[in-house]
Amino acid sequence: xxxxxxxxxxxxxxxxxxxxxxxxxxxxxxxxxxxxxxxxxxxxxxxxxxxxxxxxxxxxxxxxxxxxxxxxxxxxxxxxxxxxxxxxxxxxxxxxxxxxxxxxxxxxxxxxxxxxxxxxxxxxxxxxxxxxxxxxxxxxxxxxxxxxxxxxxxxxxxxxxxxxxxxxxxxxxxxxxxxxxxxxxxxxxxxxxxxxxxxxxxxxxxxxxxxxxxxxxxxxxxxxxxxxxxxxxxxxxxxxxxxxxxxxxxxxxxxxxxxxxxxxxxxxxxxxxxxxxxxxxxxxxxxxxxxxxxxxxxxxxxxxxxxxxxxxxxxxxxxxxxxxxxxxxxxxxxxxxxxxxxxxxxxxxxxxxxxxxxxxxxxxxxxxxxxxxxxxxxxxxxxxxxxxxxxxxxxxxxxxx
Amino acid sequence: xxxxxxxxxxxxxxxxxxxxxxxxxxxxxxxxxxxxxxxxxxxxxxxxxxxxxxxxxxxxxxxxxxxxxxxxxxxxxxxxxxxxxxxxxxxxxxxxxxxxxxxxxxxxxxxxxxxxxxxxxxxxxxxxxxxxxxxxxxxxxxxxxxxxxxxxxxxxxxxxxxxxxxxxxxxxxxxxxxxxxxxxxxxxxxxxxxxxxxxxxxxxxxxxxxxxxxxxxxxxxxxxxxxxxxxxxxxxxxxxxxxxxxxxxxxxxxxxxxxxxxxxxxxxxxxxxxxxxxxxxxxxxxxxxxxxxxxxxxxxxxxxxxxxxxxxxxxxxxxxxxxxxxxxxxxxxxxxxxxxxxxxxxxxxxxxxxxxxxxxxxxxxxxxxxxxxxxxxxxxxxxxxxxxxxxxxxxxxxxxx
Numbered sequence: 169x170x171x172x173x174x175x176x177x178x179x180x181x182x183x184x185x186x187x188x189x190x191x192x193x194x195x196x197x198x199x200x201x202x203x204x205x206x207x208x209x210x211x212x213x214x215x216x217x218x219x220x221x222x223x224x225x226x227x228x229x230x231x232x233x234x235x236x237x238x239x240x241x242x243x244x245x246x247x248x249x250x251x252x253x254x255x256x257x258x259x260x261x262x263x264x265x266x267x268x269x270x271x272x273x274x275x276x277x278x279x280x281x282x283x284x285x286x287x288x289x290x291x292x293x294x295x296x297x298x299x300x301x302x303x304x305x306x307x308x309x310x311x312x313x314x315x316x317x318x319x320x321x322x323x324x325x326x327x328x329x330x331x332x333x334x335x336x337x338x339x340x341x342x343x344x345x346x347x348x349x350x351x352x353x354x355x356x357x358x359x360x361x362x363x364x365x366x367x368x369x370x371x372x373x374x375x376x377x378x379x380x381x382x383x384x385x386x387x388x389x390x391x392x393x394x395x396x397x398x399x400x401x402x403x404x405x406x407x408x409x410x411x412x413x414x415x416x417x418x419x420x421x422x423x424x425x426x427x428x429x430x431x432x433x434x435x436x437x438x439x440x441x442x443x444x445x446x447x448x449x450x451x452x453x454x455x456x457x458x459x460x461x462x463x464x465x466x467x468x469x470x471x472x473x474x475x476x477x478x479x480x481x482x483x484x485x486x487x488x489x490x491x492x493x494x495x496x497x498x499x500x501x502x503x504x505x506x507x508x509x510x511x512x513x514x515x516x517x518x519x520x521x522x523x524x525x526x527x528x529x530x531x532x533x534x535x536x537x538x539x540x541x542x543x544x545x546x547x548x549x550x551x552x553x554x555x556x557x558x559x560x561x562x563x564x565x566x567x568x569x
Numbered sequence: 570x571x572x573x574x575x576x577x578x579x580x581x582x583x584x585x586x587x588x589x590x591x592x593x594x595x596x597x598x599x600x601x602x603x604x605x606x607x608x609x610x611x612x613x614x615x616x617x618x619x620x621x622x623x624x625x626x627x628x629x630x631x632x633x634x635x636x637x638x639x640x641x642x643x644x645x646x647x648x649x650x651x652x653x654x655x656x657x658x659x660x661x662x663x664x665x666x667x668x669x670x671x672x673x674x675x676x677x678x679x680x681x682x683x684x685x686x687x688x689x690x691x692x693x694x695x696x697x698x699x700x701x702x703x704x705x706x707x708x709x710x711x712x713x714x715x716x717x718x719x720x721x722x723x724x725x726x727x728x729x730x731x732x733x734x735x736x737x738x739x740x741x742x743x744x745x746x747x748x749x750x751x752x753x754x755x756x757x758x759x760x761x762x763x764x765x766x767x768x769x770x771x772x773x774x775x776x777x778x779x780x781x782x783x784x785x786x787x788x789x790x791x792x793x794x795x796x797x798x799x800x801x802x803x804x805x806x807x808x809x810x811x812x813x814x815x816x817x818x819x820x821x822x823x824x825x826x827x828x829x830x831x832x833x834x835x836x837x838x839x840x841x842x843x844x845x846x847x848x849x850x851x852x853x854x855x856x857x858x859x860x861x862x863x864x865x866x867x868x869x870x871x872x873x874x875x876x877x878x879x880x881x882x883x884x885x886x887x888x889x890x891x892x893x894x895x896x897x898x899x900x901x902x903x904x905x906x907x908x909x910x911x912x913x914x915x916x917x918x919x920x921x922x923x924x925x926x927x928x929x930x931x932x933x934x935x936x937x938x939x940x941x942x943x944x945x946x947x948x949x950x951x952x953x954x955x956x957x958x959x960x961x962x963x964x965x966x967x968x969x970x
Contacts, residue, residue, distance in 0.1 A: 183624055223584055224648050225655040232654070235662050236647035239640035246637035247625050253633070254626040261636050265666040266711050287711065310667050310688065 170292070170333045171196055174206040174302065174324035179339055179398040180244050181211030189339075189398065190251040193297055197257060202292045204331065206302045206324040207248060209240025230275035231311055234304075238264065238312045241301035241320075248299045259297040262287065264304040264312065269323070271305030271313045278305055278313035280322060280385075283330040300327060318379020325382045329389035336391050338378060339398035344405030345370065345377055347566035348421040353557045355567030359419060360403070363410030366419050367393075369509040369543045383407065410511050418510035418519060418564045421557050425504040425550050427457065428480035429535065431472040432487060434495025442471060448490040454479045458505070458538040458547065468495070472536060474547065477501055503535060504550035506557060508564070509543045520544045526563035532556050571693070572597055573737045575607040575703065575725035580740055580799040581645050582612030590740075590799065591652040594698055598658060603693045605732065607703045607725040608649060610641025631676035632712055635705075639665065639713045642702035642721075649700045660698040663688065665705040665713065670724070672706030672714045679706055679714035681723060681786075684731040701728060719780020726783045730790035737792050739779060740799035745806030746771065746778055748967035749822040753955045756968030760820060761804070764811030767820050768794075770910040770944040784808065811912050819911035819920060819965045822958050826905040826951050828858065829881035830936065832873040833888060835896025843872060849891040855880045859906070859939040859948065869896070873937060875948065878902055904936060905951035907958060909965070910944045921945045927964035933957050 173196070175189050189205075197203045209217075217236050221228045228236075245261035252259035267287060271278035291298045302320025305313045315322050321338055328336035342350075343358050345367065350356040362370075364387035371380040377395055386393045386407065396404025435441050446456060457474040475483050484497050513519045520537075523544055527534060532555065536547035548556055561567065574597070576590050590606075598604045610618075618637050622629045629637075646662035653660035668688060672679035692699045703721025706714045716723050722739055729737035743751075744759050746768065751757040763771075765788035772781040778796055787794045787808065797805025836842050847857060858875040876884050885898050914920045921938075924945055928935060933956065937948035949957055962968065 186625065220644075220648065221651055224587065225651040228651040229654050232647045232650040232662060235650070235664075236644065239643050239647075242640050242643075243621075243637065246633045246640075247621065249633040249636070250622055250626040250629040253630050261633060263636075 169200075169335075170202040170204070170331055172204045172206060172324050172328040172331070172333045172336045173339065174320060174337065175208070175339045175398060176320065177208040177211050177213070178341060180207055180248065186247055186251050187255070190248060190255055190257075192398070194252065194255055194257050197297050203297045204288060204292070204327060204333070205245075205248065205297060205299045206320055206327060207241060207244040207299060208302050208320040209237075210244050210247075213240045213243070234275045234312045234314045237314050238301070238304045241303055245299040245301050252297055252299075257297060258295065259299055260291050261299045261301075262291075263301045264306045267300060269305040269326075271307050271315070273307045273309065273313070275311070275313055277316035278307060280305060280315065280326045283326055285330045288327075288331065315381075318381055321379050321382035322385060325385045325389075325391050325393065328391045329385065333391070335394055336386065337394045337396060337404070338382075339396060340377060341397065341399065342377065343397045343400070343402050344395050345407070345420070347419065348557050348561045349423070352423070352554050353421065353561045355561065357567045358402075359405050361406050361408070361410075362419055363511045364407060365542055366410070366509050366511050367407045369507070369540065370420055370422050378407070417512040418508045418566065420509050421506065421560050421564075421566065422509065423504055423506045423553050423557050425553060426477050427474045427503055427505050427547070428477045428499060428501040429472060429474050429503050429547060430480060430483050430487075431470060431498040431500075432491075432494055433470050433498065434468045435471060435491075436493045437467055437469045441469070445471060445487065445491070446473075448486055449475075449483055452482065452486050454483050454486065458536055458545065460536050460538075474503070474505070474536070502550050503547050504553040504556075505545050505547055506553065506560065507543055507545040508560060511542050513542050513544070522563060523560055526559040527556055529563075530555055530559045532559070570601075570736075571603040571605070571732055571734045573605045573607060573725050573729040573732065573734045574740065575721060575738065576609070576740045576799060577721065578609040578612050578614070579742060581608055581649065587648055587652050588656075591649060591656055591658075593799070595653065595656055595658050598698055604698045605689060605693070605728060605734070606649065606698060606700045607721055607728060608642060608645040608700060609703050609721040610638075611645050611648075614641045614644070635676045635713045635715045638715050639702070639705045642704055646700040646702050653698055653700075658698060659696065660700055661692050662700045662702075663692075664702045665707045668701060670706040670727075672708050672716070674708045674710065674714070676712070676714055678717035679708060681706060681716065681727045684727055686731045689728075689732060716782075719782055722780050722783035723786060726786045726790075726792050726794065729792045730786065734792070736795055737787065738795045738797060738805070739783075740797060741778055742798065742800065743778065744798045744801070744803050745796050746808070746821070748820065749958050749962045750824070753824070754822065754958045754962045756962065758968050760806050762807050762809070762811075763820055764912045765808060766811070766943055767910050767912050768808045770908070770941065771821055771823050779808070818913040819909045819967065821910050822907065822961050822965075822967065823910065824905055824907045824954050824958050826954060827878050828875045828904060828906050828948075829878045829900060829902040830873060830875050830904050830948060831881060831884050831888075832871060832899040832901070833892075833895050834871050834899065835869045836872060836892075837894045838868050838870045842870070846872060846888065846892065847874075849887055850876075850884055853883065853887050855884050855887065859937055859946065861937050861939075875904070875906070875937070903951050904948050905954040905957075906946050906948055907954065907961065908944055908946040909961060912943050914943050914945070923964060924961055927960040928957055930964075931956055931960045933960070 249259040249261040302323040348356040393407035650660040650662040671683040703724040749757040794808035
């Protein structure tokens with residue numbers, strides 16, 4: 169069996185943890201498996217590198233930032249190889265050039281295009297554990313690139329796909345994917361299985377165990393993902409293609425408080441207004457999430473949308489600078505999104521209504537609603553977030569199998 | 570004009586010094602020159618990496634040590650590019666893969682085989698300052714290698730040769746090459762010019778401004794080397810091919826206290842004894858410096874030689890384990906080598922005698938003597954080192970032009 173195992177920065181933050189990871193990988197190796205390990209930079213090292221750079225140049229060229237960033241993972245993989253060697257197991261560390269990991273050109277946020285598997289296969293044939301730098305790639309100019317947020321997860325999944333691995337294990341500090349955040353919702357239960365689509369909705373909605381890019385990639389190539397804890401040997405949660413049989417009505421509740429609502433009141437009701445509005449925002453790289461358009465007073469319409477909380481003021485500014493024909497812009501930064509996700513939802517009426525009922529029972533006001541085939545999201549006041557999650561979780565009895 | 574400028578770790582040890590180096594390079598750039606900069610790892614960062622590795626594995630695989638080491642220079646070059654960018658000058662950092670720097674396979678002590686100049690030339694044509702990682706290379710397996718001691722100097726000279734640069738400036742914390750160490754010898758004078766061969770002897774003998782590998786390479790490719798200070802704008806010392814006219818009788822005095830003498834007394838006087846002795850030492854990677862063989866008592870001979878002080882005990886052990894037919898091994902770790910170097914020496918009798926006279930005047934006993942065409946070296950008790958240097962320096966009036 170060929171296994172790709174990915175460990176994040178906290179899992180390799182110090183000597184003790186490095187040896188912990190080494191031992192876990194060696195277990196699989198000794199069981200006869202081929203083991204490829206993907207590592208992030210140690211602990212907060214990437215942040216230290218950012219501080220180092222900003223001290224020299226508060227606005228460093230992105231190309232050079234990536235050149236600096238990549239040393240973080242290279243440090244991790246070299247030390248890990250030394251640790252495994254110390255434990256008597258042959259291991260070899262490889263960076264993005266050595267693999268090679270080909271990406272698009274854009275610095276700081278590149279996409280993986282192609283991974284050469286030759287070198288890794290050669291090392292595996294020598295019965296070595298192969299330790300690969302996550303997060304980094306090389307573009308067509310032979311420059312280092314980094315993959316942006318969730319980059320190391322993406323590296324691991326892409327490697328698993330390129331090597332046709334039997335599974336890709338993503339190690340985190342939680343036991344797997346839960347029906348809701350167990351720190352916030354009583355009775356939250358670990359899921360044994362979840363579909364790619366459900367995981368995607370959860371990732372997008374701030375459940376945050378896996379970055380959606382890695383889940384999308386896993387879905388595309390049919391890579392069996394396992395989310396599990398680096399602190400214990402629990403089985404974790406398997407993310408894979410779901411069959412109808414397995415589909416749960418609702419598999420989880422997620423909340424995201426990093427959001428703000430912008431309402432543009434009294435826009436002229438004529439063709440192209442929405443296009444112009446969102447085009448202006450897109451040109452300022454402001455990502456829009458939920459959108460709601462309603463009739464305003466005579467001859468006008470209102471458009472509300474949500475953005476990341478940090479982008480709210482700039483969004484309002486962009487509107488102010490690009491539009492004149494509206495009544496007012498209202499920014500609300502004390503909102504939160506609460507969502508239910510489940511692949512079974514699409515064939516089952518009444519799921520949304522049941523969620524609204526749970527919130528009504530708690531007297532929680534819904535400000536916006538957005539749905540996809542396998543998700544229902546509501547926008548509420550953020551002070552009610554945990555109460556809302558608990559109510560919805562209880563209503564769907566997610567804590568029970 | 571194309572200039573290669575090499576700065577060591579102390580020159581880039583902190584933000585202030587990084588900007589100092591950036592400014593010096595930008596001066597040349599603004600004067601219209603093409604500038605290639607070679608950097609070492611910042612300050613004592615390589616030592617920190619060693620500590621980090623040893624904490625994990627006291628005997629780490631050399632391949633992984635090199636993987637770890639190379640991040641030091643990559644950090645330096647990325648930060649330098651950011652500093653130059655901050656000062657408004659386009660700059661690009663390149664590592665050993667990007668250049669590319671091809672080396673022999675051996676980890677920790679590789680030799681440069683070939684440097685591709687295409688990428689650097691391309692960047693220079695874009696009017697960028699090109700900042701290259703010193704000390705590192707890539708071998709035929711696509712693994713990082715490091716060049717061992719003096720590696721960054723070697724990188725700089727090899728780059729200058731590959732790019733056909735007009736000069737290669739090696740920046741240090743001294744003003745250039747002196748007739749003797751100015752901290753130890755009164756009246757020591759900075760030399761404006763010195764030949765490759767003289768510099769080679771001085772480097773080998775512990776004058777320590779330049780590593781002999783870099784000087785050998787400069788000689789081979791006729792690269793004009795300039796040794797100068799990173800702290801001021803003095804002209805420094807030019808190292809180049811010397812004509813007969815310019816040859817000085819004696820150009821400098823050097824001392825090396827990192828040495829120990831091993832005397833093997835009473836070896837059997839038969840063919841092959843010396844071969845077997847030094848072959849055994851070579852197989853344990855012990856480098857031999859001076860060798861002296863003399864007749865011992867009837868039917869035996871004595872062989873004395875010098876090694877680096879750290880190798881002395883192991884050398885004695887190797888002899889003990891591999892030979893039985895000798896009387897005793899004597900290890901003396903309180904010796905020093907003092908040498909005079911000068912390209913004019915070879916055509917001038919009496920130079921050695923004059924050196925011995927200087928030592929005799931000071932009542933300093935000579936334990937061994939070794940000579941080359943342009944060098945005379947004596948082994949003395951190390952407590953007499955500075956006194957010997959001063960006496961020889963004065964005798965040859967090296968402080969006067």
